[in-house]
Amino acid sequence: MGPLVPDIIPREIDLVFAFFIGIFFGYILEQAGFSTSKKLVGLFYGYDFTVLRVFFTAGLTAMVGIVILTHFGLLDMDYVYINPLFLKSAIIGGLIMGLGFVIGGFCPGTSVCAAAIGKIDAMFFVLGGFLGVIFFSETYSIWEGIYKASYLGNPQLFETLGISRELTAILFIVVAVVAFYFTTKLEKKLNPNEILDDTPKPYYKYILTGVVVLLILIPFLPDKKASLLKKVDDTNFILSQNIPMMTIDEFAYRIWDRDKKLIPVDLRSEKEYKQLQLPYSVNVQEFKQLFDKKLYRKINLRNNQLVFIANDELTEKKAAYIASQIGYKNIFILKKGMPEFIASYINFVPTKIDEHASKLVLDTYRFREMASKELPKIIEENKPKSVTNDKPKRVLGGC
Amino acid sequence: MEPTKYMNPYLAGFLLGLVLLLAIFVSGRGLGASGAIKSFGVYVVEKVAPEHAQNTKYYQEYSADHAGNPLKNWLVFEVLGVIIGAFISGLVSNRLDFKLEKGPKVQTNTVRIISAIIGGFLFGLGAQLGRGCTSGAALSGMAVFSTGGIITMFAIFGGAYAFAYFFRKLWL
Numbered sequence: 001m002g003p004l005v006p007d008i009i010p011r012e013i014d015l016v017f018a019f020f021i022g023i024f025f026g027y028i029l030e031q032a033g034f035s036t037s038k039k040l041v042g043l044f045y046g047y048d049f050t051v052l053r054v055f056f057t058a059g060l061t062a063m064v065g066i067v068i069l070t071h072f073g074l075l076d077m078d079y080v081y082i083n084p085l086f087l088k089s090a091i092i093g094g095l096i097m098g099l100g101f102v103i104g105g106f107c108p109g110t111s112v113c114a115a116a117i118g119k120i121d122a123m124f125f126v127l128g129g130f131l132g133v134i135f136f137s138e139t140y141s142i143w144e145g146i147y148k149a150s151y152l153g154n155p156q157l158f159e160t161l162g163i164s165r166e167l168t169a170i171l172f173i174v175v176a177v178v179a180f181y182f183t184t185k186l187e188k189k190l191n192p193n194e195i196l197d198d199t200p201k202p203y204y205k206y207i208l209t210g211v212v213v214l215l216i217l218i219p220f221l222p223d224k225k226a227s228l229l230k231k232v233d234d235t236n237f238i239l240s241q242n243i244p245m246m247t248i249d250e251f252a253y254r255i256w257d258r259d260k261k262l263i264p265v266d267l268r269s270e271k272e273y274k275q276l277q278l279p280y281s282v283n284v285q286e287f288k289q290l291f292d293k294k295l296y297r298k299i300n301l302r303n304n305q306l307v308f309i310a311n312d313e314l315t316e317k318k319a320a321y322i323a324s325q326i327g328y329k330n331i332f333i334l335k336k337g338m339p340e341f342i343a344s345y346i347n348f349v350p351t352k353i354d355e356h357a358s359k360l361v362l363d364t365y366r367f368r369e370m371a372s373k374e375l376p377k378i379i380e381e382n383k384p385k386s387v388t389n390d391k392p393k394r395v396l397g398g399c
Numbered sequence: 400m401e402p403t404k405y406m407n408p409y410l411a412g413f414l415l416g417l418v419l420l421l422a423i424f425v426s427g428r429g430l431g432a433s434g435a436i437k438s439f440g441v442y443v444v445e446k447v448a449p450e451h452a453q454n455t456k457y458y459q460e461y462s463a464d465h466a467g468n469p470l471k472n473w474l475v476f477e478v479l480g481v482i483i484g485a486f487i488s489g490l491v492s493n494r495l496d497f498k499l500e501k502g503p504k505v506q507t508n509t510v511r512i513i514s515a516i517i518g519g520f521l522f523g524l525g526a527q528l529g530r531g532c533t534s535g536a537a538l539s540g541m542a543v544f545s546t547g548g549i550i551t552m553f554a555i556f557g558g559a560y561a562f563a564y565f566f567r568k569l570w571l
Contacts, residue, residue: 116486
């Protein structure tokens, strides 16, 4: 489902959305006290750890939300911007930013926020930031080497550490709670007279425990994908489903007609698929491939008709049922399956036909006779020339 | 009127986390700030010195990655929102005021202004190298478990702690 842009929400509206997200972002930053450099640098001198509390709580909230949404199939992280890892520039850039932080007293987001309520020092910080960006662009040749060095892809920390998402989130929570505890002690020591309103209230404990328990339980909760894949094992249930069928003759006619809106979803093995690759078809060897967002975007277009084809109707029906449950539209299954289609069209054998048979039988026979000559040509000319490999396209993000 | 108290930091963090999660769920990307400054910088250079921009490698690479007007950018719209959101917050909490804040031992405004410019300059430069700042790399990167973002986060805060001692006279 998510990200909603661009499938559900168009890109133009995304910019309007960004504006509103910004309003909330700015409002919260200011309300939290990020509009004064004194509070921000307090973090580095030990007298005010507000920044640490807000920052970690925000990061963890979003992180836990992502774990939950991903688990239940509501958010596909393959389409979310994951900051790339250029090890050298990440470290050097980070250290330069740290230096800028203690000298200037702001970071870019907080300086904009502080400038908005009239802090003059913040306005100069924004100006400095602007000059820094221009300086980088103008002296890019100096930096380019470091900037592009040691590229390691877009790894996520749980991959780097080789542990689960949930455990990674729990580790972050543990680190955060320990940090909150000790920094609050230090803060009180350095700042005995001023009471910073941040003593964790008792119910925080319950919220925290709840979140950790949830993270532990999540891997055991069935997600939509697993439960659907399990459901189709129930043959009687699948047989009771009512899914529109397409006859092999209509199917053949549409292929002959070079109908681009007819998308055969071929559930057979790769070998069988390669032997007979119908025009505009896609090969889905395993049901779980149906959950791929890339496939969904490619074939689930308006006016497309998806015909699930396999060696038996039951397999077709299973795949069609899963597809119907995850948002695919205009789904059909091929009546009697591929063996019947292949026998009647691809391996058409002329037979003597009773001239007194009904008109329908005669017409069908003549159609099959003609189509069996044309279809192989159409199939041949539509064979893909090269293998296309389209990787998921992430949103271009970052700062 | 006296300014109202700041929001409880854990509550503020929770709300900020929800906003970040919403941005990721809807737009497939996190929050940011320095990227908007960059877009603005590129825009200015392209307007003021179009020939220079066309002949300079960085701007060429930038326009290859970002088609169209540099200001028609998610982060630019988001930062416009930040300005308005922060202003509204300052208004409702009585904190709107032209004020230059400096550490108690800083004698002149000039020192504070120069250190703010230098700090901003370094942050702007570092954010380009690190491909994001505290919002775009550290906060949003942590939320999506990005190893790169988390390394940048440690470098920013680690660096700040390492250098803090040398600049204590500016703040303490």
